[in-house]
Amino acid sequence: MFLVVFFCYFALLCTQSTASLLTDEDDAMAWYERFNLEAQEVWYQSTEASWTYATNITSQTQDAKINASLVEADFNLKAAANASKFAWKNFRNATLRRLFNTVTDVGSDALGRKSKDKLLQLRSLEAEMEKIYSKGKVCNNTNTCFPLNPDLTNILATSRNHDDLLWAWKGWRNNVGRAEKEKFTEFVKLLNEASVENGYKNAAEDWISSYEMPVESFKQLVTTLYFELKPLYEQLHTYVRKKLMVKYGEDKFPKTRHIPAHLTGNMWAQTWSNVLDLVQPYNKTSVDVTPSMKAKGYNAMKMFNISEEFFTSLGLKKMPAKFWEKSLITKPANRSVVCHASAWDFYNQADFRIKMCTVVNMEDLITVHHEMGHVQYYLQYKDLPVGFRRGANPGFHEAVGDVLALSASTPSHLKEIGLLDNADEDYEAQINYMLSMALDKIAFLPFGYLMDMWRWSVFTGETTPDKYNDKWWQLRRCLQGISEPLNRMKDPGDFDPGSKYHIPANTPYIRYFVSFVLQFQLHEALCNVAKQAGPLHKCDIYRSKEAGKKLGDMLKLGSSRPWPEALEQVANTRKLSASSLIKYFDPLIKWLREQNKGEAVGWDDEDGCPRPPNTSSATSFTIPSLFGFLTVCTIVSIYL
Secondary structure, three states, rough: HHHHHHHHHHHHHHHHHHOEEEEEEHHHHHHHHHHHHHHHHHHHHHHHHHHHHHHOOHHHHHHHHHHHHHHHHHHHHHHHHHHHEEOOHHHHHHHHHHHHHHHHOOOOHHHHHOHHHHHHHHHHHHHHHHHHHHHEEOOOOOOOOEHHHHHHHHHHHOOOOOHHHHHHHHHHHHHHHHHHHHHHHHHHHHHHHHHHHHHOOHHHHHHHHHHHOOOHHHHHHHHHHHHHHHHHHHHHHHHHHHHHHHHHHHOOOOOOOOOHHHHHOOHHHHHOHHHHHOOOOOOOOOOOOOHHHOOOOOOOOHHHHHHHHHHHHHOOOOOHHHHHHOOOOOOOOOOOOOOOOEEOOOOOOOOOOEEOEEEEEEEEHHHHHHHHHHHHHHHHHHHOHHHHOOOHHHHHHHHHHHHHHHHHOOOOHHHHOOOOOOOOOOOHHHHHHHHHHHHHHHHHHHHHHHHHHHHHHHHHHOOOOOHHHHHHHHHHHHHHEOOOOOOOOOOOOHHHHHHOOOOOOOOOOOHHHHHHHHHHHHHHHHHHOOOOOHHHHHHOOOOOOHHHHHHHHHHHHOOOOHHHHHHHHHHOEEEEEEEEHHHHHHHHHHHHHHOOOOOOOOOOOOOOOOOOOOOOOOEEEEOOOOOOOOOOOOOOOEOO
């Protein structure tokens, strides 16, 4: 009797609660249309202030950026409160439900409900950390100081002097990471408070919600993909380690078979393309066209024009005039800027920009394609409601430009656009090319995975501030086979995660891991549409209007549909799968196994290393979704 009465009472409460809300869906749509117009103006003003700061870092522009973000937060919170007056979860119109969900999930702005002072503190801490990173320099004993871009980046990429590499690597972490640690610790507390206020347990759960799937299911997805791809990475790691030992000497390498982090040609050892000259096996024409670009007088504008022409060859959209007028594509000499490459949507359906301190080399040519991929996405979905102007999931946005770059970097394409005189087609040349691609694509996978593995552990409280560096380097050793070249756990002030832009800038990173799997899946599907025969690594969809239409139709969806539906439009599957990536590199992996015969493949394990999930299938995942859990506003798409 008690159970029946209690059930009836509970049902009555629910009915009364629902009955007190507005239910007319026509009124709800009219309200959203008004919100849409207002949001475009408010978000534009906030994005403009952020752009002004990023392209001219001063105390004044920082204050203006923070103030504009607070105005935006106030607008978003009021809109969420008004949207919550509707019984939107019960709307029959699924699109309307999805739109209202984007309004009511306000991200870190939710902290403003609890305390406007705390929201100001959160925004100020983020701005201060980004300033520390962007203005960071390392000075030598003659008091000559070197910024990250282009100086320290160039040292890591081109120097073959062990001590010079170690000096630049250590100096960047000591000068930047240490200055951020206390601010980051306080920032995490406030970010978690904001996520709780927004309806999540912590910031990790909040971030993962962008993928519209349960937290543990998403973690299992990315972990399973990592362990499925780990054998490919281990073969590459073993081969590269052997070659680097020849160059630098066995005494510079630990007995645990890890690669010291400063010897990979990259400040964070996330990609290894800059050591191609040390590891390329065959004496063939180099697929690094940097010397050709310089010989032919390339500049930043030429690189952007080359990229745009690839997009238009597919029948996709040209960059609007305002893009060329307002983008910043070279580093100014007279002011401090955030040099980290990023693409920007200003939410007024007309203004889209890229900010990049472009250097004339092949690596940046690929980055230009990546960033213009973001802008192409913006252009394709610009006429959707603001709540749907984002990628199907964050990984989709990162994958678009890289899909085209997989074609644009092929030797046959580079020959066609005049950057290679000869495009050798024999077996040795193909191995050279695939190895160059693996140094970028396969080498990145563990780093793309572990960045947010570390942050999630911080957000959940598993990793406390006194263990920040310990956990960071444990994950680097366990998952990446990369070790610290000197003790980074001795000084309690060391904070090496902060040496990577996305940590102080508070940019989720697992999107890049997802995109590196997804881009190969999309590449194979588009190659089939373009009727490209032959091995996947030789496919070039350049000038295929059919492939362009297939891709463009997916981009036009924005986030209006769950991501499995967007994937299905191109790949005829709702499953995220590593099979295309494995297929692409299959000839190289077979070759690497031959080269590594007699070698101890991989690196030593240690206590606490992550283990494969207990799952019967490690091939692919599909995630059904009702209407998703999307954050309010992402203004910038940032390079990895």
